[in-house]
Amino acid sequence: MRRLYKNAVVLEGGDGGYTVLTNGFLGVDGDRIDYLSDKAPAVPYDEERDMAGTMLIPGLVNAHTHTPMTLLRGVGSDLPLQSWLFDTVFRIEDRLTPAMIRAGTELALLEMIAAGTTSFTDMYMEPQETAEAVLACGMKANLCRPVQCFDPTERPEDNYRVRESLALYDRYHNAGNGRVKIDFCVHAEYTCTAPVVKYYADLVRERRGDLHIHLSETKKEHDECVQKYGVTPARWFADLGAFDCTALAAHCVWVTEEDMRLLRERGVSVVHCPSSNMKLGSGFAPVPRMLELGLNVALGTDGAASNNNLNMPEELHLASLLHNGYTGDPTVMPAGVTLRMATLNGARAQGREDTGELRVGKKADFAALSLRGPHMRPCLDPLALAAYSAQGSDVVMTVVDGRILYDHGKFLTMDAQRVYEDADRAVWELYHGKESVR
Amino acid sequence: MRRLYKNAVVLEGGDGGYTVLTNGFLGVDGDRIDYLSDKAPAVPYDEERDMAGTMLIPGLVNAHTHTPMTLLRGVGSDLPLQSWLFDTVFRIEDRLTPAMIRAGTELALLEMIAAGTTSFTDMYMEPQETAEAVLACGMKANLCRPVQCFDPTERPEDNYRVRESLALYDRYHNAGNGRVKIDFCVHAEYTCTAPVVKYYADLVRERRGDLHIHLSETKKEHDECVQKYGVTPARWFADLGAFDCTALAAHCVWVTEEDMRLLRERGVSVVHCPSSNMKLGSGFAPVPRMLELGLNVALGTDGAASNNNLNMPEELHLASLLHNGYTGDPTVMPAGVTLRMATLNGARAQGREDTGELRVGKKADFAALSLRGPHMRPCLDPLALAAYSAQGSDVVMTVVDGRILYDHGKFLTMDAQRVYEDADRAVWELYHGKESVR
Numbered sequence: 001m002r003r004l005y006k007n008a009v010v011l012e013g014g015d016g017g018y019t020v021l022t023n024g025f026l027g028v029d030g031d032r033i034d035y036l037s038d039k040a041p042a043v044p045y046d047e048e049r050d051m052a053g054t055m056l057i058p059g060l061v062n063a064h065t066h067t068p069m070t071l072l073r074g075v076g077s078d079l080p081l082q083s084w085l086f087d088t089v090f091r092i093e094d095r096l097t098p099a100m101i102r103a104g105t106e107l108a109l110l111e112m113i114a115a116g117t118t119s120f121t122d123m124y125m126e127p128q129e130t131a132e133a134v135l136a137c138g139m140k141a142n143l144c145r146p147v148q149c150f151d152p153t154e155r156p157e158d159n160y161r162v163r164e165s166l167a168l169y170d171r172y173h174n175a176g177n178g179r180v181k182i183d184f185c186v187h188a189e190y191t192c193t194a195p196v197v198k199y200y201a202d203l204v205r206e207r208r209g210d211l212h213i214h215l216s217e218t219k220k221e222h223d224e225c226v227q228k229y230g231v232t233p234a235r236w237f238a239d240l241g242a243f244d245c246t247a248l249a250a251h252c253v254w255v256t257e258e259d260m261r262l263l264r265e266r267g268v269s270v271v272h273c274p275s276s277n278m279k280l281g282s283g284f285a286p287v288p289r290m291l292e293l294g295l296n297v298a299l300g301t302d303g304a305a306s307n308n309n310l311n312m313p314e315e316l317h318l319a320s321l322l323h324n325g326y327t328g329d330p331t332v333m334p335a336g337v338t339l340r341m342a343t344l345n346g347a348r349a350q351g352r353e354d355t356g357e358l359r360v361g362k363k364a365d366f367a368a369l370s371l372r373g374p375h376m377r378p379c380l381d382p383l384a385l386a387a388y389s390a391q392g393s394d395v396v397m398t399v400v401d402g403r404i405l406y407d408h409g410k411f412l413t414m415d416a417q418r419v420y421e422d423a424d425r426a427v428w429e430l431y432h433g434k435e436s437v438r
Numbered sequence: 439m440r441r442l443y444k445n446a447v448v449l450e451g452g453d454g455g456y457t458v459l460t461n462g463f464l465g466v467d468g469d470r471i472d473y474l475s476d477k478a479p480a481v482p483y484d485e486e487r488d489m490a491g492t493m494l495i496p497g498l499v500n501a502h503t504h505t506p507m508t509l510l511r512g513v514g515s516d517l518p519l520q521s522w523l524f525d526t527v528f529r530i531e532d533r534l535t536p537a538m539i540r541a542g543t544e545l546a547l548l549e550m551i552a553a554g555t556t557s558f559t560d561m562y563m564e565p566q567e568t569a570e571a572v573l574a575c576g577m578k579a580n581l582c583r584p585v586q587c588f589d590p591t592e593r594p595e596d597n598y599r600v601r602e603s604l605a606l607y608d609r610y611h612n613a614g615n616g617r618v619k620i621d622f623c624v625h626a627e628y629t630c631t632a633p634v635v636k637y638y639a640d641l642v643r644e645r646r647g648d649l650h651i652h653l654s655e656t657k658k659e660h661d662e663c664v665q666k667y668g669v670t671p672a673r674w675f676a677d678l679g680a681f682d683c684t685a686l687a688a689h690c691v692w693v694t695e696e697d698m699r700l701l702r703e704r705g706v707s708v709v710h711c712p713s714s715n716m717k718l719g720s721g722f723a724p725v726p727r728m729l730e731l732g733l734n735v736a737l738g739t740d741g742a743a744s745n746n747n748l749n750m751p752e753e754l755h756l757a758s759l760l761h762n763g764y765t766g767d768p769t770v771m772p773a774g775v776t777l778r779m780a781t782l783n784g785a786r787a788q789g790r791e792d793t794g795e796l797r798v799g800k801k802a803d804f805a806a807l808s809l810r811g812p813h814m815r816p817c818l819d820p821l822a823l824a825a826y827s828a829q830g831s832d833v834v835m836t837v838v839d840g841r842i843l844y845d846h847g848k849f850l851t852m853d854a855q856r857v858y859e860d861a862d863r864a865v866w867e868l869y870h871g872k873e874s875v876r
């Protein structure tokens with residue numbers, strides 16, 4: 001099946017800058033882009049879609065989230081971090097069943113698909129539920145079973161999370177023609193022991209796997225690690241062999257200059273989560289410096305409980321604004337750089353070299369933004385519109401591996417009504433009669 | 439005409455906190471709210487609207503903007519401030535005609551109405567064009583003719599902008615049953631002379647008028663004032679009598695503790711513009727401290743050229759997140775406080791004591807947010823949803839003085855297609871053959 005998307009503004013490329021096609025034609029053969037030009041192709045396609053009044057951008061990659069936490073959206077907002085996390089979030093999470101996790105994930109998939117996200121990297125319990133939901137809906141995702149260890153005497157080979165993590169890998173890695181990838185995961189320095197990290201890192205390396213971690217998200221966590229081990233969390237992970245794998249470090253708000261150089265040297269990707277870092281009072285990650293050092297910096301929403309949504313156009317917008325304010329320099333985060341963070345850098349952080357930009361030969365993963373709304377007029381600078389003016393709701397079409405998942409408000413691969421009903425039921429069971437929701 | 443809006447989540451009140459009606463009934467008689475309860479009224483209304491699946495919030499007040507600058511949306515993004523302003527914005531503005539200003543304003547009105555803004559405070563040239571557009575569309579606005587003076591020898595009584603400002607007031611103040619109010623305006627300390635401010639402040643006071651100014655937006659402007667006059671811009675304005683009027687100071691990023699106390703003492707309202715202050719690299723206004731001191735802090739988008747949109751739900755979201763990140767404290771900006779900034783505080787800054795909250799006897803100025811989207815589920819905490827999850831596009835209805843201006847995608851008082859065509863024509867005339875757009 002070959003399909004041609006015609007008459008759209010197209011942001012071609014990404015690596016080395018975007019080229020704007022003002023009346024572009026994007027051809028798809030199966031799951032790949034096979035034509036891209038501002039001239040119509042000579043040979044007709046099986047189907048043609050007139051995309052006039054839209055802009056095609058690469059599919060957005062949400063490189064760090066906890067999808068099932070949609071069920072906790074708005075819970076404990078405005079509380080101090082410790083009571084939000086320990087007295088509210090953890091208590092609710094203890095009551096989550098696999099069915100609830102499935103319901104929360106599916107709600108998240110609807111939200112992400114409707115806002116142009118084609119792929120995400122997740123970290124949560126019961127990831128087999130998320131894997132099945134992703135396989136069914138047509139998105140891409142890197143999933144993992146987070147490893148934690150709170151007992152310093154536990155032998156690494158006895159850690160049941162490590163075993164579950166390996167079993168998940170064996171069962172789902174590269175499922176759905178590579179749409180689902182299974183990452184490995186150490187939740188964070190403060191939730192694991194050195195022997196477990198060391199043991200696990202060896203297993204990951206043997207499998208040539210990708211390792212997903214939380215790193216220096218809060219000042220408290222960063223400082224306490226230095227106090228406890230005499231080294232920063234980044235150095236602690238590196239010394240235990242964790243960066244001998246391909247790694248993906250979420251947050252990195254409090255990393256030092258030396259940490260950033262270390263991450264660069266070891267090829268660790270960073271995932272910047274501006275909304276969550278602000279909402280929880282964690283701070284502002286030194287992203288302009290990371291980019292200067294040549295780090296691969298992607299973007300993520302984090303979970304809906306600390307954001308409170310999964311809206312990648314909003315993270316793109318925030319990443320474009322925030323650092324200007326923080327550094328006092330309006331030139332530090334150009335639109336072309338932040339769009340690349342939200343797309344190509346995310347794909348690279350996921351180990352997906354075949355996507356992340358609109359280019360012939362790449363996978364057909366893209367979103368169409370409507371240019372019809374008053375806030376998207378005039379279209380003087382399409383790249384600036386994408387970074388500064390576009391909202392999640394401007395997405396009118398989301399395509400993954402050439403398959404249309406979302407088309408002008410309609411979900412083509414999911415039954416939204418059924419998902420809403422499942423989510424309502426899960427929420428009712430999760431909270432009924434409880435006082436943890438204000 | 440009496441109309442009942444029923445079965446909605448309603449955020450009642452505002453001053454002293456919001457009360458959530460989970461299945462609320464809001465009755466409107468003419469232009470005022472005459473019923474508000476979670477029980478149905480005993481007496482039927484002329485018309486009933488079922489608002490199930492929506493949340494009614496007070497109309498959003500955009501307390502500082504430059505509406506015609508929609509025509510400059512995206513222009514010079516990512517440039518250093520000086521070249522953005524002097525080499526790009528000012529050069530384009532020099533070419534603006536009244537017809538273009540009308541077209542840009544109308545485009546802005548569509549954008550604001552569609553995102554739940556019921557009233558705005560504007561500062562721009564040719565404000566009679568904006569006044570006529572506002573009168574025609576049914577919104578509320580405080581408008582002004584900004585006064586500037588670049589010639590230190592000019593006698594205040596010879597300043598033509600002062601004369602235009604007074605003429606505008608005489609012609610339009612309280613037009614449209616009070617929907618249009620005319621403010622007075624000194625553009626900023628760095629664009630005016632002391633004699634003109636002093637002379638003009640007397641005229642404003644005689645008319646018991648409101649004075650709109652830009653204050654300490656950038657460090658450069660703040661520091662240069664201290665260097666030039668030995669006092670901060672706030673003190674400079676106060677000493678010239680400008681705060682003997684009711685005043686509205688936009689930005690206030692670099693105000694000192696003493697400045698904030700002075701503004702509080704003189705009853706000056708502050709308008710916080712988080713997107714613009716970030717985008718232009720101006721910095722972060724000390725809003726938590728202002729609130730602590732009891733200042734009336736409202737929210738604004740600033741112009742579309744430095745935002746790049748006029749989306750009040752986004753400013754509400756940003757104001758709710760940003761200061762947590764800056765102070766490291768997730769409790770400093772609770773949802774109820776930021777929602778009040780976006781509504782009631784804005785109405786007060788406009789001198790509109792009869793609106794800004796949903797309460798019996800107040801003007802019927804409100805917006806309905808859809809709760810149907812995946813990102814608005816579950817509805818565990820409506821206030822948190824409004825502040826942290828809602829997007830401009832969730833607005834399905836905008837009502838001003840009891841009149842429905844926008845209803846599920848349809849503009850009832852404006853011909854959107856005609857506005858788009860006028861804007862296209864204005865853009866073509868403004869930029870054709872010019873190189874100022876990258």
